[in-house]
Amino acid sequence: MNRNLETFFKPRSIAVVGASRDSRKIGHAALKNILISDYECDIYPINPKESEILGLKCYKKLTYVPGSIDLVLISVPAAIVPPILKDCVQKNVKNVIIISSGFSEAGNHELENELRRIIEKSNMCVLGPNVMGYKNASDGLDASFVFGVPRKGNLALISQSGALGIGMIYLANNEFVGVSKIIGVGNKIDINDDDLIDYFAQDPETKVIGLYIESVKDGRAFMNSIKACNKPVLVVKAGRSKSGARATASHTGSMAGSDKIYGAAIRQAGGIRCRDIIELFDRARALAGQPPAQGNRIGIITNGGGLGILLTDACEENGLVIPKLSSKTYKKIDEILPDIIKPNNPVDLIGDAGFFRYEATTRVLLEDPDIDGVIVASVHGGYARPREFTGAILKMVREQKLHEEFNKPILATWVGGKEFEDLVWDLKSAGVPIYPSSWRTARSMMALYLEGERIKREKNQKL
Numbered sequence: 001m002n003r004n005l006e007t008f009f010k011p012r013s014i015a016v017v018g019a020s021r022d023s024r025k026i027g028h029a030a031l032k033n034i035l036i037s038d039y040e041c042d043i044y045p046i047n048p049k050e051s052e053i054l055g056l057k058c059y060k061k062l063t064y065v066p067g068s069i070d071l072v073l074i075s076v077p078a079a080i081v082p083p084i085l086k087d088c089v090q091k092n093v094k095n096v097i098i099i100s101s102g103f104s105e106a107g108n109h110e111l112e113n114e115l116r117r118i119i120e121k122s123n124m125c126v127l128g129p130n131v132m133g134y135k136n137a138s139d140g141l142d143a144s145f146v147f148g149v150p151r152k153g154n155l156a157l158i159s160q161s162g163a164l165g166i167g168m169i170y171l172a173n174n175e176f177v178g179v180s181k182i183i184g185v186g187n188k189i190d191i192n193d194d195d196l197i198d199y200f201a202q203d204p205e206t207k208v209i210g211l212y213i214e215s216v217k218d219g220r221a222f223m224n225s226i227k228a229c230n231k232p233v234l235v236v237k238a239g240r241s242k243s244g245a246r247a248t249a250s251h252t253g254s255m256a257g258s259d260k261i262y263g264a265a266i267r268q269a270g271g272i273r274c275r276d277i278i279e280l281f282d283r284a285r286a287l288a289g290q291p292p293a294q295g296n297r298i299g300i301i302t303n304g305g306g307l308g309i310l311l312t313d314a315c316e317e318n319g320l321v322i323p324k325l326s327s328k329t330y331k332k333i334d335e336i337l338p339d340i341i342k343p344n345n346p347v348d349l350i351g352d353a354g355f356f357r358y359e360a361t362t363r364v365l366l367e368d369p370d371i372d373g374v375i376v377a378s379v380h381g382g383y384a385r386p387r388e389f390t391g392a393i394l395k396m397v398r399e400q401k402l403h404e405e406f407n408k409p410i411l412a413t414w415v416g417g418k419e420f421e422d423l424v425w426d427l428k429s430a431g432v433p434i435y436p437s438s439w440r441t442a443r444s445m446m447a448l449y450l451e452g453e454r455i456k457r458e459k460n461q462k463l
């Protein structure tokens with residue numbers, strides 16, 4: 001469905017129904033988050049017993065607020081949500097977030113249907129119930145009741161699980177993955193995943209869209225939105241197993257559906273399915289910072305033969321190819337390597353490789369028209385020099401001219417301990433896609449390849 005969520009994410013006025021002076025209550029936390037946001041808007045607390053909360057004039061009823069209201073957050077017990085929602089209709093409110101739990105996820109289907117009937121007769125966009133709200137990191141607005149400030153970036157996250165959504169904020173920060181918006185969708189009685197994908201497809205602050213879903217309400221609309229989206233869509237679909245599907249039913253009151261059908265439909269629509277959240281972040285980092293791969297032929301560079309083989313296996317298991325080097329590339333790399341080793345793919349730079357060998361070999365592979373992407377790996381073995389490895393990676397990834405000229409992705413892998421990890425943090429904070437496992441690296445390269453294929457299909461359709 002094509003809905004205008006502009007005032008939902010960028011409201012000029014917000015009311016919190018159930019705002020409280022009691023700092024232990026969710027209605028207090030929600031109001032405070034809006035108040036301390038780096039965002040300009042009118043804020044109206046609503047509580048029948050109070051005249052002022054957190055220094056703001058408090059209104060006894062939503063309909064008593066003098067101006068128009070773009071967004072209402074509702075944090076009152078489930079039973080009194082329907083009359084509040086009717087007040088929203090009467091006040092011509094554009095958007096509503098129902099934080100309250102106690103609906104279909106708790107077996108109260110009739111109460112949820114009552115909300116649905118009110119919404120159907122209105123023009124409102126309603127998120128929830130049973131949600132945390134959202135954090136709009138691009139514009140600095142926190143319209144949620146939960147703690148945590150996401151690092152600003154290009155990944156829009158949609159989560160059907162509130163708690164996992166919050167965990168994802170912290171994990172993203174820890175992984176140096178920047179977020180444009182993060183939103184919980186809960187029971188999805190109105191605003192659905194497809195509405196959000198459509199919105200984020202147009203959002204200039206979003207480059208990659210990531211979803212955690214347990215079920216979708218309208219499968220066709222969901223797949224159509226992914227298909228129409230001009231950006232990579234990463235999907236973690238939970239409830240793959242029989243027991244996982246049973247757990248889904250009691251979590252958000254929804255049916256997990258056939259996993260195989262979901263998998264095939266997501267793939268067909270052009271979405272990229274991820275096994276878990278960390279894989280979603282791994283791939284988001286690669287997709288947000290690197291060009292997609294134009295094909296599946298990958299060049300691997302390593303200072304340890306074992307790691308090169310592991311990467312080769314992981315790549316091939318994920319649909320990538322590690323081709324033999326062309327004679328031209330062979331000759332160029334032969335001039336870079338010490339005499340004791342001959343070029344191959346994976347290219348073994350041997351244990352004492354420093355900045356020059358890494359940088360020069362990466363350039364040669366980027367120049368090769370038979371190579372679509374490069375993985376650069378380092379093992380902190382014996383006399384290896386991790387700082388020179390990370391320095392070379394940083395230089396390559398940052399070199400704009402290199403990207404313009406070759407337009408090929410570079411990913412990195414490392415194996416080592418604490419002192420290596422400190423250097424890796426520097427790379428991660430600069431947005432460089434670097435992973436501590438050959439499998440994770442290969443899965444991220446696979447995502448870049450799938451995105452390249454999606455773009456080709458999109459171009460062909462336009463012709």
Ligand code: ACO
Nearest residue numbers: 018020025026046047075076077100101130131132162163
């Ligand atoms: N209009 C405005 N305010 C009202 C009204 C009304 N008609 N009626 C009552 N209120 C006030 C109350 O007086 C109270 O304010 P007070 O502290 O000044 O007395 C305030 O609204 C809240 O009402 P309470 O009855 O105190 O409800 P409480 O805050 O304890 O709980 C809540 C409400 C948070 C919505 C609860 O019912 C609930 O659903 N909790 C779960 C929420 C949740 O977890 N959602 C999923 C998020 S996703 C995740 O997992 C993170």
